[in-house]
Amino acid sequence: MTAPVPGAPVPGAPVPGARADVDADVFDYRGLLDDHERALLDRLRAWLLDNLAPVADDHWARAEFPHQLLPGFAELNVVGLPYDLPGTPTEGRLLAGFVSLEISRVDSSFASFYGVHSGLAMGSIYYCGSDEQRERWLPEMRSLAKIGAFGLTEPHGGSDVAGGLETTATRNGDGWVLDGAKRWIGNATFADLIVIWARDVADDRVLGFVVEKGTPGFTATKMEGKLALRSTQNADLVLDGVRVPDANRLQRANSFKDTNTVLRHTRGGVAWSSVGAMIAVYEVAVQYATDRVQFGRPIGGFQLVQDLLARMLANITASLGLAVRVAQLQDDGIFRDEQGALAKSYCTSRLRETVGWARELLGGNGILLDYGVAKYFNDAEALYSFEGTREINSLIVGRSITGLGAFT
Structure with missing residues (x-):
């Protein structure tokens, strides 16, 4: 960076993460990773600085998500690292954590997209889905061929959602009918798979369902006027008689x-x-x-x-x-x-x-x-x-x- 005229404003701040001589990891926690893991992080950091950093502020100012970056990001193979999936290497949580750190170091909005998709949405299917459901959805989510969202928070339920979930699930023949609303749901405006948590009207259990994009009765409306994580596409969801087959009910989700x-x-x-x-x-x-x-x-x-x-x-x-x-x-x-x-x-x-x-x-x-x-x-x-x-x-x-x- 060119030295400024004494007393004048700095002509533009550095791209976050661009200063190689600033060491914020003074206890060398990164040294706990092996050579393979550090090499992966180096590739990720280079990609983020070359591709995300130049456009992140502009997208944040316009409250738009950089969809054009997803194919390149997918090639880094950093999605769903801790999950044991057929045909893909399983990495430790420590590496996955450093991946989240590196993304947020350049743009917290993109890190939020990553956390919702790789953590909340994929995690719901991984921890609460059957083996068949894992095999059906997770490989495409790992490659970003399908994007996930996670619908728990509601207009009237944030901190107390565990006991006050208003979205309902009603058994109907060989499927379910979902009714209710969700709020603050990241990725939901463009997600292919949205995990919806609802209360079974028959026995009050909290169940999880995967609602697929385009299902009748499901609408997602982008929330406007946010002053934080502006590139993250948070949405208000409405579920009006949304029919979901029992095959889309997360088989290992039976309570909060x-x-x-x-x-x-x-x-x-x-x-x-x-x-x-x-x-x-x-x-x-x-x-x-x-x-x-x-x-x-x-x-x-x-x-x-x-x-x-x-x-x-x-x-x-x-x-x-x-x-x-x-x-x-x-x-x-x-x-x-x-x-x-x-x-x-x-x-x-x-x-x-x-x-x-x-x-x-x-x-x-x-x-x-x-x-x-x-x-x-x-x-x-x-x-x-x-x-x-x-x-x-x-x-x-x-x-x-x-x-x-x-x-x-």
């Missing part, structure tokens, strides 16, 4: 505990995405502190600026350590609800702090999209809220501490 199995794993993904976003703004802040001149010298030479950078790096380091341990516990098969909840709530809280400090360091330039912080400043609010608010995740942790539920 099964739904929560999916959420337990994907909360870890939000932690990884939070770390990626923190690293993005930290890299921008370090470069800005080096290039921005005030009072005759770079602002990085002032104590208060260095303090902000040190606090940002501490948040990244602590959060990355939590995310790494989450992945290890998942790979070992001993991961618990409270661990995912603690990681999600802690990492997104630190993200909020970190993007705030980065915006502070950049001054007025911190609110301009061109400088690489404003987008993450807004996006942090979405990561902080979805997959369970801080308060709800705190109550999950609190229940594990005391043995007492305090949700109502």
Whole structure:
């Protein structure tokens, strides 16, 4: 980057992740990966910087998703890494976590698309579907030939959706009829397969269904006016007498505990995405502190600026350590609800702090999209809220501490 005129605004921020000399992984957690895994990450990072980074801000500003990138992204073979699927290599959760980090390091909206498709939608079928259903849908989802979405949240049910699910499933002959509405459903405007969670009117069980694109009675309307994750295509869904064959009912989903199995794993993904976003703004802040001149010298030479950078790096380091341990516990098969909840709530809280400090360091330039912080400043609010608010995740942790539920 060309050095600025002393005291003048920096003429455009760096592409997130572009500074090779900024090391945000000071404890070398990446060193836990083997050579094959690091090579895959290097290919992913190069692709993201060459293809996603140049268009991400423009798509974010226009609230449009970069569909044109999906064929190239599919060729990287990073979708559905932890799932044991026929004919495809199974990778560990640690590598999958670093993949989420790298994507979010360039664009949190694209990372949200990835998390919904590879985590929530594929995860629902993998954990709650039969062997036949896995074989029917997951290979095409892994290659991005079919895109997935996950419909749980409702207009009247967010944090209390476990006990207040209003969408209903009624048995009708050899199939089911779904009625209700969903809200905030990522990918749903263009998804081929939408996992819908509904309450069985016969016995109150929470069941999962795969609704295929074009099914009569199903509509998805893009939500407008979002100020965070603008490229992510969130939708309002209406299910009006949607007929689904029993073959599309997830055979291993019989209660909200099964739904929560999916959420337990994907909360870890939000932690990884939070770390990626923190690293993005930290890299921008370090470069800005080096290039921005005030009072005759770079602002990085002032104590208060260095303090902000040190606090940002501490948040990244602590959060990355939590995310790494989450992945290890998942790979070992001993991961618990409270661990995912603690990681999600802690990492997104630190993200909020970190993007705030980065915006502070950049001054007025911190609110301009061109400088690489404003987008993450807004996006942090979405990561902080979805997959369970801080308060709800705190109550999950609190229940594990005391043995007492305090949700109502």
